[in-house]
Amino acid sequence: MDIGDVRYELYGLLSGNPYSSEPLNALDFETDRELLLELRGFVRLAAVEAAVERSIREKRPAFFLITGVGRSGRTSLANHIIYLYQRTAAADRSRFPFVVHGVERDDMTHDAYRLLRSTLLSLRNKMKSRHIRIPDELSDRFDALSLRGPADAMDEYDLQAIAQDTALAFASCDAGFGVRYESVSTKKLLTQATKVFETAATVVVFTVDTYEHADTVQLTQADRRAFARHGVVVDLNTLTPRQIAALADGRWTGQPPSPFDSKGVESAFSTRPYTIGQAMRLLEVLLDCRLVEYERDTPWPIEDLRMSESWLQLKMWQVEKWNGLRGGSHG
Structure with a gap:
């Protein structure tokens, strides 16, 4: 498998990564009308x-x-x-x-x-x-x-x-x-x-x-x-870790359940505040990383495609470290 080959079909995702952070346009696109979430008070x-x-x-x-x-x-x-x-x-x-x-x-x-x-x-x-x-x-x-x-x-x-x-x-x-x-x-x-x-x-x-x-x-x-x-x-304020966990679950459109461990998301996103756009971008990257690392053909749900708390914490640390080396930020 090529390193750039992201096999979304393994998660039952028919339209690619569901965490794409482009602005929603509910007036023009019917599919966007259910994607704006309350997220526990956001x-x-x-x-x-x-x-x-x-x-x-x-x-x-x-x-x-x-x-x-x-x-x-x-x-x-x-x-x-x-x-x-x-x-x-x-x-x-x-x-x-x-x-x-x-x-x-x-x-x-x-x-x-x-x-x-x-x-x-x-x-x-x-x-x-x-x-x-x-x-x-x-x-x-x-x-x-x-x-x-x-x-x-x-x-x-x-x-x-x-x-x-x-x-x-x-x-x-x-x-x-x-x-x-x-x-x-x-x-x-x-x-x-x-x-x-x-x-x-x-x-x-x-x-x-x-x-x-x-x-x-x-x-x-x-x-x-x-x-x-x-x-x-x-x-519109930054999201709490609990709201980001709700975002990961609420925007999931593939084979249920969501592969993101909710407690793991809360823990991994607890180091600093994130806007919804920043959180979406990171969830998008994390999903791609999980798929690129996976070499088998067995589809979700399977343990090797689950994003556990320890895996999420490691990947978020790597992302933040890489971002710091570049001198940039997610915003």
Whole structure:
């Protein structure tokens, strides 16, 4: 067997390693919808879903602010919230077209007006591509907005009127939209976006990095309280060893049971904190290591494919040692 030959079929894994740490996208991929786990309190999905349902029932916007360091699961949760909104809004309807305007990390700027203007004009274009009728008055407002750059900015209440009429136009066609802002870099976007979409029936999700660098907004407790008056604040912290053990078990998609010894996972991951992205990457590597070391053809469940506490501790020590020699980290 070649050293790079990872035989996932021995574990009954039909789609490769289940611990791939790419962000989940529940709106576009049905298979991702069951993969976002609560993990013993890491995410309180019932509370998130209740907030979404309440906003739809009361015909008001659903605002969410998700904070956390890199690889803490912010994007996956943001996508899941938008999916929950779409699913709830589409209940009892045979057809419910839904579009999302997303501003990714690399496109985030400190110019809140430019971002909001682009959001509204993007929604106009999506309406046209989905053949959603744009009323004449709204069309005129869009035309005016396209000519009003940052040097001649529209008042936020004019933007609010455009957002409200946009939401009404979507609703008149049994359709809806959502907005996602990744790695927000200015507080103005939080305050102005909640004002602009204050009267629109939609979902707007912001993610914020909690580590300090020039492109990160630093939120005070006062900022968080101010946002909480409009929506829900969700903090994604590092995982406890017990939560990582639940992650190893919950994301397993192969032949049951999971080959990870739960107590062993707790022990091996107890030396320092890990984000969910870091933990997923390490579980991915550990699974591959176990398979590469295995030379027989007998499939799981078999003792030689089980990841025992002693094996996990040794491999985690080796990974940390190698990482230290490289001068790097998992984050």
